[in-house]
Amino acid sequence: MKHIQKRFILFALFAVVPFLMNAQTQAGNETDTIIITDDPLVQVPFRKVAQSDILGGVSVIDLEELTKKNYNTYSLDNMQGYIGGFTGNALWGMGDYLVLVDGIPREANNVLPTEIDQITFLKSAAAVVLYGSRAAKGAILISTKRGKNTPLEINVRANTGFHVSKSNPSYLGSAQYMTLFNEARVNDGQSPLYSDEEIYHYTSGSNPYRYPNVDFYSSDYLKSYYNRTDVSTEILGGNERAKFYTNIGYYRQGDVFDFGEAADNFTDRLNIRGNIDLKLNDFIRAYINTNASFYNSRSANATDSDPDDDNNPFDDDNDPDNYWTYAARMRPNRVSPLIPLSFIDPNDQQSWNLVNGSENLIGGQYFLGGTQVDQTNVFADYYAGGYSKWTSRQFQFDTGLDFDLRGIAEGLKFHTQFAVDYATSYSTSYNNYYAVYEPSWYNYNGTDVIAGITKYNNDEKSGKQNVVGSTSNQTIAFSGYFTYAKTINANHNLNAMLIASGYQITNSGQYHRTSSANAGLQLGYNYKKKYYADFSASVIHSAKLPEGNRQALSPTVSLGWKISEEDFMANSSVFDELSLNVSGSILNSDLDIENFYMYEATYTQSNGAWWGWYDGASERSTNSLRGGNEELDFVKRKEISATLMASLWEKLLTINTSYFINSTEGLLIEPSTIFPSYFFTYWPDASFIPYINYNNDKRVGFDFNVNVNKQVGEVDLTLGVSGIYYTTEATQRDENYEYDYQYREGLAIDGLWGLESAGLFQSAEEVASSPEQKFGGTVKPGDIKYVDQNGDDVIDDKDQVYLGRAGWSGAPLTLGVNFTAKYKGFTFFALGTGNYGAYAMKDDAYHWVYGDRKYSEVVLDRWTEETKATATYPRLTTENGSNNFRSSDFWMYKTDRFNIAKVQITYDLPQSLIQNSLFENISTYVSGANLLTISKEKDILELEFDSAPQTRFFNIGLKATF
Template structure:
């Protein structure tokens, strides 16, 4: 009850706050810099630091300023275009196999997709170990710190932003029509066995290809405009109310958006996602030394969809299936005299549009179209409620420079699905031909129509987060030159997730102590004492220290009066961070230090129940420890020619040491047996990975008359290397140690076999399927005259955590009231495999257009695709450089033109500011593999987004 009352009081405070706040309005800062010159404070771990005093490992984006020229729909959209160190997936390539960077919204672990750009003031990317050490274990791979807007103006300020736009599909997969598919399937049968019986006759192929009767001889194109739209709408409206005075300030944000879908038939026409959100906060100066704040957010998601998985079916269902029965058949195809058929149709209510009945076969009693028309619908519902409150106490009266801060947060998120699950009947037609016209002379029924009208509830999940921070801060200056700062922090959070027994916890004590002399020489020590329940008692605590030294060269005599250098700060850091987020083996992450015994069925000594024997499946290791991030980094930050150019660059070397192994090769093999599947081997810390790289961010700003120009270039490069691995191979080229962590491994191809003689004279390929002419030929790496898994080699970097080199370029031109903005991003240096169902086709798979370039005896010299097979083709469809491609690409990510109506025009109106803009997102991809990378298989297509918006301030 107290918890409910607290929430009610908090909501009431937010609702009535505007009535108690009044002051004068001030103008918004209109700078194009990523960090506002009006508020050059950057949010880092547990404090704000002046931008000029940042010692490296931190990048920041002023989202509030950025939104004035670049409207976005996702909080982290293309952020790699503005700052170095972030590549869109990870910070410094640190995203691991089990967990990645930590996201904090107003200091609380929260999802980045649940805060819209219109709500955000600033995003800090904490990359270096020294920047995240105070957060403890869960931030060991970096942190993205999102700070929402607050009431920071005097008087009442209301702004409304409205947007509407269309997502336009980039590309659809191309599949063969029925006649071509049937022809090539026959070819596949003959490739496997020249004496095989053909599945399709020439007459059947002709009938499917001629279109004489598409209902009896279907030629299904799942991407036809009959079923799929080329574009759908997204609309959004946001209202912000802010104001305040000396005693209190408030901010409120109310937003709603609605997102459509590409599908355009049946219940799928109503597919839609809606989001309604209310965010608010109040800052109150209770007296001269106590300030308090309250933040609250409520988000309501609803996503409605038809039953079935249309996009997956579209990528797998063959164009001629079901045979002799298109999913929807017109009623007028039924012989008027077929009374039994008409009576049978009278038993169903699923007559689509009064013209079509649901068709199928006994083997295909359901289909994607019938699902959308008759199977019902489902709705996914999500509700998220977030509350946090804090207090700041100035303790100057106790000790000059001393203060205390505390924050407490409670978040609750729940989601569930509701659905109406209907069953339906399909009717199997019997065709005949009268006078050259196909008619249905009989129907048989498969299944029954059932509409129970019951709303089913399932998939219920919930998550609760409780977070607390309490800290003492000290900041003082002695003799005008010696600046001292310190923090003593107790921080922790705990998340309870449904169906997960053990809570996710992060608890630590932290200490920060900093000193700088005349803002010239800097020293900072930070440390966290962390705790983890994943380890045995006596091993659950560890100390993570970090030391940073900085030198502002621009304050030295040899640069102090330089006409070129305005500011030049160099810093170096050394850190050892302990983390437990990678203490995971498969699905297990707790009690890994304990031995495990189990019972299996079998004949052995008597262990209680008859026919049972007891075995060990894991040994004990109480010394299992944290994984360590050891890092050295150097940072250079400068401003040149009176801020004409500003730059920030970092270099880093880090080693992640102590990844887990569970069957070490250096233990005697008799400790691990295959039958029975027993093991006395313990889980150990052993494997190590190394990363070396750099990032940079350069911005140039210049005014030419009435034109303001701004150019920004950001980039990140990193290289990964396995420095220690538990592995034993017969051949040195197979060792992973010394290779990239994100390595793509596979066979090296040598073209396609052209004849049986070539196959007989080549090493034997023992890869699971019989090799024939037209199959891929591989290189025997170890000279044993056999091709198998032992011949796999390193093929290239996979870019699992982001491409090795990521860069972005943003350009702004402002002339009077007109602003032009363009953003481009690029990724280079990684490789991928074309291994989706679009490329790997065998057996009864659907044929894509790629198979047109298949090998045949006639096309042997020009073929780029192996022979077709109606059997499993494990020889061809496996990791090899035959399917390898470079993922290099450059994307024109955003173009926006904004026009701000001159204020003199609005002088006698109730509108203070009015602007309109048009924009396009994901407009162009430049890449050798553009067609492949813009095509989705088994999911909704990628899209370009064209938007028009307007913003008014009152």
């Protein structure tokens, strides 16, 4: 508690510092660009350099400028719409990129766009090498805003908007479900479960409490929209000796639920960020950065109604069910959540005594329905089960000193940074128990009446607050490095860095810390800013490897040629700037080494067999589970890349494009074909096979960013197009298949594999004359027919083939388009993103309907004798459907899509209207996000059936500068 108090005092000081300082100088000029196209300083590893001196594989976004015309609530929102090489979840298709906020590994979602100055995307191996192993798949550097040499400036921004649901799943009602479930039973040779009379009552809807037809997505339970509101205040300024920046923000967001405790669900966040830059003297500068974030999330409690339900695809037998898991599996005719008291026979005193004793009469008119099987359900949970509150606190602190050592050597400097971050979270809850009541119905003179009630469980409210799920995380980071910059004879420009850096992240519940330690060296030279050469390398360390292999050197070499500086380009009327850069790199990394001690042999007795060596006694065998490998080594990223950058016709057109070939080599596997077969036995279950470096992956592609800037009369127009196209290939695999088409080597590493379908069986004769399909169950007309790939007259797993790319780290082609038009005080901005070339499987519970699963609308296109000519869905079954519901192209679909991701209209009030007021500037704006998906498969791409619905977000905002 003492430490927390100190932090609050520190943050309070940041809030008042601006009012205690005397800042006199004028503000600098601002640019109006998304991709930085002048020649400002860009944050790269451990330093800032002019953009014109960057040697490729790097993209940067001026987020402070972008936010003026495109207000967002997430720091990396749709970044693929502005820069090439980013798929939305990976850089150059690599995955697992490192995020650094002000040089420290932190979460991107804990810094909001209003707090950010600039975001740098380091894509090439040469660009990330100085960060060591943990950045081997790319890095994103987020630089927060800092104070300026300006008078005191206060910016206030307020927004409010509404999330509007796009679509909801379409499940069949009770009568349809019961009718089709009867059909499924008949298909399986069983008798119908529901009588025609029962189905009639459910169809009529005359008494939905006796014959329930529960729609989880109706307006009785869900809102069609909910609010998000935020406000933030920035206070900044300073002078030559001290600059400050403070950001205080708060947002609160509601939820889609509209009943019970869930109607009060919310998420909120309060953040306080501050920094100070100090010039202590002509040789020493210092800075302090701090941030505190307070998250809270309130939600209604839910219980696990069926912990042993192995057929539930969402139930992991541990966690409580939430509303969406219930909605995806609970059949509509199963139970009525609420039943009116008015149905109880006035003379049934016993029933009245039971319900009047309930503490959970909803609105004084309804009691909680249930059955002996359904003694809990999500509706009763949300009405009577209490609520929980998740709390998270994040405190971040870093400080640094910069020493100018020109007294030792001109151009020599030393920099150091130290950071300590703490994050804690826990959940508190009030867990109530409740009774549900099963009514006994009868019909009296044509009216349904309840003439008896069975009670299950009891109402209990302990009033005790429970604390669970406590976590505590800590990050400690340190770096110290020398920089050297020197110009000799005005033509020879030298720069160098010698770096030692590392960090350690401790997560509660995890024995081993996440660690990174490396030493780095960078040597750069350019002649007349025309010819560039750079050598960068890092020495890394990893405790995941055996002692002899825990260090490795990662070298990179980059060459650059600024062609536009050549004499033959001096009079060009086309090119303003033209440069070409190439680099070659070998990065060593332990990112793909999942666990510690994978190099060690493992033995156990827990799975050993019992052996009786002599009468009256027996012993358990000691078995080897894995062999050891003292030669286990780092995974290597070997890469060659080239970048072309150009500016044409006085910056009418700017181009930045990169081509890359990288090979990830030495991925760890336990091989099945390299070692003799006697290294492994099935009983007793034993193996002497070790992990080895073997699998290799290859990625080849290019990214691009093209911007067009044009003024037409009084209108300023900007169009940006960005994207990445890449291929993947498994260049080496440990495999031994019987048939060539089964080999993964040579095909995409993100490939989907499955059976090739040949439609649906139309008759018993067709089933009998086709190859035997050996996946369990009896194959009948209406089942999926598969192609016999090897001609052995049997359909089994040997007939699986490559079907297409899944795009795990992004679709093969990712596109982004942004457009800006400015006229006087108005700014129109639009953003679109697209993904093309990937596939996915409809292998979820919404589309794979079998057994007693809930029926969705997809089954309406099922195969029957009457619909066999047009059916697009297999016959219904109450069995496990092991023949139909397996990976095959029958269930594949293209994920190609283009999204209208954002449209915003901003109006800056004329100075003539506010010149005599307190305000320096006022801007208002309206916007819409996630507005439209253009795709052949739009319905499924916008559908969520096991989580909250996707939403469009409509916002109105105001920003004022004092």
